[in-house]
Amino acid sequence: MTKLSYAAWLDKWEWMIGTGLYIEDVAQEVAILRAAIDKNIETTMFSIVTIFAVTVAVIIVLTLAINWHEHKLADKNLKELAHKTVMFQEDERKHLARELHDGVNQLLVSSKCHLELLDTRDVDERSMGHLKQSQSSLSEAIMEVRRISHHLRPSALDDIGLEAAITTLLQDFKTYSMANTELVLDAKTPKLKSEVATTLYRVVQESLNNIEKHANATNVTVFLKHFGDVLQLIVTDDGIGFDVGNAMNSRGIGLRNMRERVEFIGGEFELISEYGKGTEITVLLNLEGAV
Structure with a gap:
């Protein structure tokens, strides 16, 4: 085995002192240290990669969670807006139905009543035909207004x-x-x-x-x-x-x-x-x- 040695002569005591070290032992120790260093480097790199992967995963999960929450919140707001729109339409239907029933319909009924109260004794046959046609048209208009009013918002639902x-x-x-x-x-x-x-x-x-x-x-x-x-x-x-x-x-x-x-x-x-x-x-x- 190759050996590295050193010797010295001491004149005072007439002694010779020497020491030595086998090269193979040094190489073995260096190899052990290098293996330990490589292992530490691998462990460090694995830790860094793991931390990086976990961080990325956490960021992705948080991003998805935030997006899901925002989507759910937006969906909720959209449904609330749609519901408010529907209820606003129902209020408008209710108002319009009331106006048709209590306003236009009453005017039509009043007009029909006035026509029915007319003195028809001095009315010629042609005028009588127009009068009856007007009464018939008013009756149809009254029924149509009632139908539209009921379709918009049935009064029974509120009354x-x-x-x-x-x-x-x-x-x-x-x-x-x-x-x-x-x-x-x-x-x-x-x-x-x-x-x-x-x-x-x-x-x-x-x-x-x-x-x-x-x-x-x-x-x-x-x-x-x-x-x-x-x-x-x-x-x-x-x-x-x-x-x-x-x-x-x-x-x-x-x-x-x-x-x-x-x-x-x-x-x-x-x-x-x-x-x-x-x-x-x-x-x-x-x-x-x-x-």
Whole structure:
């Protein structure tokens, strides 16, 4: 083995002192130190990479969380804005319906009454024909104003309540539909807030419109009941049915609007339909805060 040595002569004592070191031992120690240094470098690099990866992951998660929160907040604000817009439209409909019913309609009725009170003894046959035609036109105008007023906002919804409004809605539906209608009411449904009553009424109205357009149903039933603190509204038909998923993703704008309006007032909306087995729409609403 190669050895590095050193020796010195001490004249005073006539001694020779020497020392030495094997080169292989030095190389081995250097190799050990180098391996330790490399390992420390690898450990340090791994730690740095791990910290960097964790930091990036945390930043990504925080970014996604912030974006999700902002998206949810924006979605909530958008729904609130849409709901306020709908309710503003309902207020405008209510105002316009009142103006038509109490203003224009009363003027038409008054005009018709004055025509009926005319002394027709000295009226020639031609003038009598015009007079009768005017009376007939006024009658049609009165009926049309009442129809438009009721379609905009049924007065029964504000004056008598939800049950009466739904009853009238079903009666009107029966006049232009071939389906048999049935209304099943609870003994007494509590007085609901205007916003809640309007939402439930619009659900029934939109359901009946969809049934008339698409269902080809022969029987339609509306249930309005409450169990304890829960109000239940169900609209069923025995029509042709449809695929719920496709309807909600394509032409189901009215269905989505119904769901959003019900959910905004704190209710639950459920839609069940199957080809050949009809359709059932259910709304469940906690009465706490709704009356």
